[in-house]
Amino acid sequence: MITLIANLKGGSGKSTVVFNLGLWLQMKGQPVVAYDLDPQQTLIDVAEVRREEGYAPPLQVYPPRDTLQEDLKYHPKNVQVLVDVGAANLDAMKVAIKSSDQIIIPVPPSQPDVWATQRFLDIVDDATNGNAPKLRAFVNRADTHRQVRESDDTEEVIKQLPGINLIPNRLFQRTVFRRSLSEGMAVFEMSKRSKATEEFNLFAEYIFPELGQ
Numbered sequence: 001m002i003t004l005i006a007n008l009k010g011g012s013g014k015s016t017v018v019f020n021l022g023l024w025l026q027m028k029g030q031p032v033v034a035y036d037l038d039p040q041q042t043l044i045d046v047a048e049v050r051r052e053e054g055y056a057p058p059l060q061v062y063p064p065r066d067t068l069q070e071d072l073k074y075h076p077k078n079v080q081v082l083v084d085v086g087a088a089n090l091d092a093m094k095v096a097i098k099s100s101d102q103i104i105i106p107v108p109p110s111q112p113d114v115w116a117t118q119r120f121l122d123i124v125d126d127a128t129n130g131n132a133p134k135l136r137a138f139v140n141r142a143d144t145h146r147q148v149r150e151s152d153d154t155e156e157v158i159k160q161l162p163g164i165n166l167i168p169n170r171l172f173q174r175t176v177f178r179r180s181l182s183e184g185m186a187v188f189e190m191s192k193r194s195k196a197t198e199e200f201n202l203f204a205e206y207i208f209p210e211l212g213q
């Protein structure tokens with residue numbers, strides 16, 4: 001199964017989600033490999049931090065090669081292939097879109113992020129001639145204050161977008177997600193009981209219901 005975590009806009013949480021989801025899938029006994037198509041190589045760096053710290057299991061992360069299409073298809077069907085894709089490498093993004101089974105789109109609750117998501121859907125449509133894979137979006141970095149309405153508004157827009165489904169489990173703006181990248185640990189490894197862990201588990205189980213409790 002090839003899952004892209006993608007959006008056009010920087011900072012939407014792609015690398016954070018790939019890193020945590022990769023470790024969550026391994027915790028559930030799934031074989032996982034990840035690809036970091038971003039020249040910034042955040043995912044490669046955080047996987048390296050994890051290796052240096054000696055945390056188990058490591059996350060295997062590959063950079064893109066010219067043979068990306070063959071590389072992605074090379075893995076047996078039971079391997080969970082996660083791909084971190086941003087706008088910095090549009091050619092690789094299009095190859096990955098064409099190869100994927102599903103695309104998960106993190107959308108921070110802001111108008112520019114909503115616009116970028118709409119543009120991203122155009123790219124998906126173009127790359128796949130209208131035969132897009134399963135597309136799902138969710139609000140990441142949602143505000144924890146109940147009075148702030150932006151996350152509700154963003155979800156409403158997502159629901160209206162053609163060909164895309166809303167993942168109803170938001171990930172909120174929580175400091176542990178930042179620590180996750182700097183320390184090379186998943187949020188659920190840092191604390192079994194935090195709100196971030198609870199939210200992330202629900203989010204991951206929604207995407208991979210067959211691996212839920």
Ligand SMILES: Nc1ncnc2c1ncn2[C@@H]1O[C@H](COP(=O)(O)OP(=O)(O)OP(=O)(O)O)[C@@H](O)[C@H]1O
Nearest residue numbers: 010011012013014015016086141172173174177178
């Ligand atoms: N739910 C969250 N709560 C708090 N911080 C978050 C959350 N999601 C992501 N972040 C933080 O926001 C920053 C950007 O996240 P990340 O690097 O994962 O985004 P990205 O989409 O991969 O960015 P880029 O386009 O630059 O590759 C990081 O510092 C990350 O720790």
Ligand SMILES: [Mg+2]
Nearest residue numbers: 014015038042
């Ligand atoms: Mg990134």
